[in-house]
Amino acid sequence: PVPPMHVGFDDRSGGMSPSGPVLVRRMSDLRGLYADQAAWTAALESDDVVYEVASSPVPELEGELPQSITTILPGRVGGEFHMTKGHMHTRPRGEIYLGLSGLGGLLLFDGERPQWIEMRPGSIGYIPPHWAHRSVNVGDEPYRFLAVYPGDSGHDYGWVAEHGMGHRVFHGSGGPELRPFTFPAG
Numbered sequence: 254p255v256p257p258m259h260v261g262f263d264d265r266s267g268g269m270s271p272s273g274p275v276l277v278r279r280m281s282d283l284r285g286l287y288a289d290q291a292a293w294t295a296a297l298e299s300d301d302v303v304y305e306v307a308s309s310p311v312p313e314l315e316g317e318l319p320q321s322i323t324t325i326l327p328g329r330v331g332g333e334f335h336m337t338k339g340h341m342h343t344r345p346r347g348e349i350y351l352g353l354s355g356l357g358g359l360l361l362f363d364g365e366r367p368q369w370i371e372m373r374p375g376s377i378g379y380i381p382p383h384w385a386h387r388s389v390n391v392g393d394e395p396y397r398f399l400a401v402y403p404g405d406s407g408h409d410y411g412w413v414a415e416h417g418m419g420h421r422v423f424h425g426s427g428g429p430e431l432r433p434f435t436f437p438a439g
């Protein structure tokens with residue numbers, strides 16, 4: 254447990270203070286995420302950071318409400334926008350996202366119905382229990398959001414690896430284009 258606290262966040266870096274762990278995911282951490290394997294392999298050359306997750310010191314324990322700030326840098330792999338790995342919570346726990354900057358989207362999937370929620374600064378995205386969730390940067394600047402979730406939620410990445418997310422989000426001439434999910438070839 255931690256005492257009541259004020260948590261500040263830095264508009265420019267997306268960092269929190271006081272800070273807990275910061276997670277950095279580079280292109281090489283995202284094997285099997287993008288449909289176009291060849292484009293992903295080519296992107297390994299520079300192995301850029303795709304997203305970072307800063308957290309406050311609130312622990313992931315039952316009863317606590319941990320929070321984190323995710324920053325997804327702009328970019329595409331084979332026309333598919335930069336995105337998070339995506340996960341299902343291990344326990345039936347909801348979550349709330351608040352858009353802070355940039356343009357993004359929240360892709361949700363319950364195994365049958367894909368859903369898409371547009372996220373702008375000030376948007377609140379609600380993730381009900383039993384819905385896998387993935388965030389996508391559909392703009393050309395960093396997309397950043399605050400997440401608040403029950404401390405005993407848990408993160409199940411295997412569910413998404415097995416079921417996919419229903420849709421993939423590609424750059425289209427008229428804005429983001431949602432196409433049926435395919436597993437990467439090969």
Ligand code: 6PG
Nearest residue numbers: 306321323337338339340400402
């Ligand atoms: C959570 C949130 C959120 C998420 C990050 C990174 O449950 O903690 O949904 O903080 O973890 O946006 O996404 P991935 O965990 O899918 O890589």
Ligand code: NI
Nearest residue numbers: 342348386402
């Ligand atoms: Ni989550």
